[in-house]
Amino acid sequence: MKAGFRQSMAWLHTWGGLWFTWILFAIFLTGTLGVFDDAISHWMRDKGRAEAVAPLSAEARAQAVRTAQAFLAGKAPRADFWSIGLPAEDDPALRVSWREHDDGPVQRHRLDPASGELMPASQVRETEGGHHFVHMHFEFHAGTAGIWVVGIATLAMLVALVSGIVVHKKIFTDFFTFRPGKGQRSWLDGHNALGVLTLPFLFMITYTGLTIFWATYMPAGILARYDGDQEAFFSALTEGPAPRPELHVAADVAPMAPLLAKAEQALAREAAFVTVSHPGDRSAAVRVFGRFDPDADTDRLVGRSSGRVQFDAVTGEVLDVQRPNTTRGGQVLAVQRTMNALHFVRFGGDPMKWLYFISGMAGSAMLATGAILFMVKRRRHSGDAFGTATPRVLQIIEALNVAGIVGLGLSCVAYLWINRLLPLGIEARAAWEIRLFFAVWLLTLVHASLRPPMRAWREQLAAAAVLCLGLPLVNALSTGDHLLAALLRGDGESAGVELTSLAFGAMFALAWMRLGARLRTNAGAAGRQAPGHAVEGL
Template sequence: MKQTIAVNNEPGRFRQAMAWLHTWGGLVASWALFAIFLTGTIGVFDDAITHWMNPERAMVGEFDPQTNTQQQRLVAVTKAEAYLRDIAPQSHLWRIRLPSEADPAIGLSWEDENEEFQQARLDPVSGKLLTQQQERETQGGHHFVHMHFEFHAGTAGIWLVGFFTMIMLVALVSGIIIHKRIFKDFFTFRPGKGQRSWLDAHNASSVLSLPFQLMIAYTGLIVFVTVYMPVGVIANYDHPRTFFAEVFNQPEHRPETGIEAEVYPVTELFEKAEALMEKPASFISVEHPGDSSAVAKVFGLFEKEKNTGRLLFLSSGQVILDAVTGELLHIEAPDVFDKSNAFAAQRIMRTLHFANFGGYTVRWIYFILGMAGTIMMATGAILFMVKRRQRSLNEFGVQTPKVYRAIEVLNISAISGLMVACIAFFWVNRLLPLEVADRAGWEIKLFFFIWLGSLLHAALRPASRAWIEQLAGFAALSLLLPIVNWLTTGQHLFHYFAQGDWSNVGFELTVLLFGVLGIFTIKILKRKQQKTIKEVSRVYKPKSESA
């Protein structure tokens, strides 16, 4: 007992223990964290990506919020209502999103009899279902956002991401502890020096962006605070809905009664809500339509300008109505925040995480610093192997070479393989035939297949070759993407320039930039490999001559 205390008091020992934690904890989490970071960073521009992935959408029609009248909105709701009453009378939930600047179609989603979510999009003029020729079915940029917070795996995925985010916080703090010269090496990056350079890159990318990395990891956990820490709610409330009613300062969710009741005309509910809020609405949901517990929630139009430069968003207005009698249940006035301080704190951190408080300026800052975090993960994982490639540390006895090989293969497919899969996702969007059933689902399946393919490729090829081949694949896919876009849709960079479609111009230029960066990385790797070959042949030459 005495001995352990003495050992713990030694600062060197403490640092060593932290180094062990940082190395192994970091390695195990780095593959998942690289995926979380890369997709999250790309997801910063989810709307712009969705826009690029929907080349036909602009042809559906222009939406101008200035000329949008209540009459138009009511017509849209009537059309949506008719469609939902027809296709999903036995649903638990209807949702209608009105045409907006980002999306000129009427968006519908509902829960079918099997409690699965279905989606449909209607032409705002005719009220008919949009065909695949008018609009390709795609997840768009949301694919990256969903990869980022749940790996497309629902609640289980949210828990996994939370688990790895906790490891990230541990790795950040332990990393600060083991970094002996955090201020001396603050601006240090020495390229072309092998292991030294990898360590420099790892240190510089993390130290220089440290405030961002700490903030993004912590606020990421807070976004899902009630998922990750459910005990407080369970201990204090009979039902989570009581808790949420209190937090949102709204009447409690009404459970289904099983008594049938006709739905109040949704269009009339919508009109009533707009009158009560004294502003246009943009979204309406009906919970349990057809049941006597049915409730309609109408949301006011989100006015971007009012919330730019704010961390605590003001309410856009919301009206809750009984969807059987049409009676008013609750009204949340627009342009105020009428909820508790704890909830305000959570909302502010959520805004900080979502990067939606300052337009493109803030999004670009997040993109650059997110890339710094991505580089931190990648260089950390690579550094682990670079250290051991020169001299094995024999952590696993006779099995060590096999374990190292497995780690190397995982490194390659987790880093360069995911990069290939992400860019290939855009190719799939352009090349997958429009008529394919569940097209959006196939885009994501193919994304995962390509990623899996990269794992297979990494396992079959020597490591140094596999890195270069996958990076070459990434660079080629990036540089050729604008050409594929031109061949498949007839749209290209100059076309976007001429149209003043800056979102698509930015998208394609960024993709091209990453293609060029890929080529630079390959060049650096090749130069390094040639140097190593020269060194090796120099060492072995005398031997071969004497033999």
């Protein structure tokens, strides 16, 4: 019974893990990069050389809101929503956006806060920045469908972790055992060691990832009680104002500058942005959100918020005030917020972020070694798991391994190159960056499908190494900025992106060289043996 159970768990771990490995690797790698999404955005927007903007006075913030309201009222007087991002120290522009209809595209513009004129596209490096990796991490830019795909894969990850512990009954002993240069044995040792090293982190990050979208994954209660209206559910849970359905009665939005002043007084801090739901309708509501205070809002697992004030947009009546760093919803939401804070590493500052980054990369490597181990074991003895289609299926798995592992890494650094090479004035520039990221990733799959497996590995490793090592150079040529200048001015975010890219470039180059040496050694050994002897590379 025991042997049969462990064998069943081994089958589940191997095959269940395989079919989700490439999705999970993408989730882990992009999530790990997303730990430093703000630093990546800082580099991609070329903010390192920008002079710090002095904090705006209360009157200047009020004028900025007046400017934005006039612009939005002229462009979209009856939109689904308005959003106004006030100028900040790292971004002096007034950012406005709106959506005409509930399912329509979001329109975005950047304005001069004083004149209200559009900022020339040539002065703006429009980009999704590091937030692209965050969106890849939790929904692959596919909305609700992507959230479900990630949720199913995350559940499979939990199954793989539990079954892996069952399979490796000497798992902690194996952690201290690594035999390099032994082919399949070395990959298994590496997979085991990385799995044990990151096991607490993997369980925590996987479980907390599921809890973030608990209302989406477990909607039965909300469907039964609130007819699926999540906004109404959370409003009731947090004792906040109920959602205001559109009444289709025309009414102008009241001047928002006085509302901004009231909100800042209630929150005891400056406002960061303002939203208006259903502007032009009698149901319109204005929400003013405070600016995060690094001294007061960090290192809080529960209740980390900048606060918000909600007004009736027509009468100006205060509907709700939530003070900064306060919680609502009782212990249930407090637990869920704690899980969110653990997952998004909203505590511990940069040291904790680096711990998550290293652990995430180790987890990614664990998934990669598992996928590679599957093929290493089957290159000589493929068996007939898929009948006559077995060779073709294994060829597909080889291609998916190359594109899903090194191809994704190549695409991630290519995304940074695309940011520097795309013309600044191109329309929908941020969207084009993301489209080209996926195009590069698709090309790595095509390349891996057309080339012999070992050549595909080496060529994509070489390309990734060149892109990583060349990133500081392309930045210097395209912007005039360079790594030494960033270090001298104390711009740790820009320097950190380029130094990390150089480190990954060195690792890709080392893997390329070691794989080449291994292929030459194996080819020589195969030449001394019978013709047709299989060559094992990875």
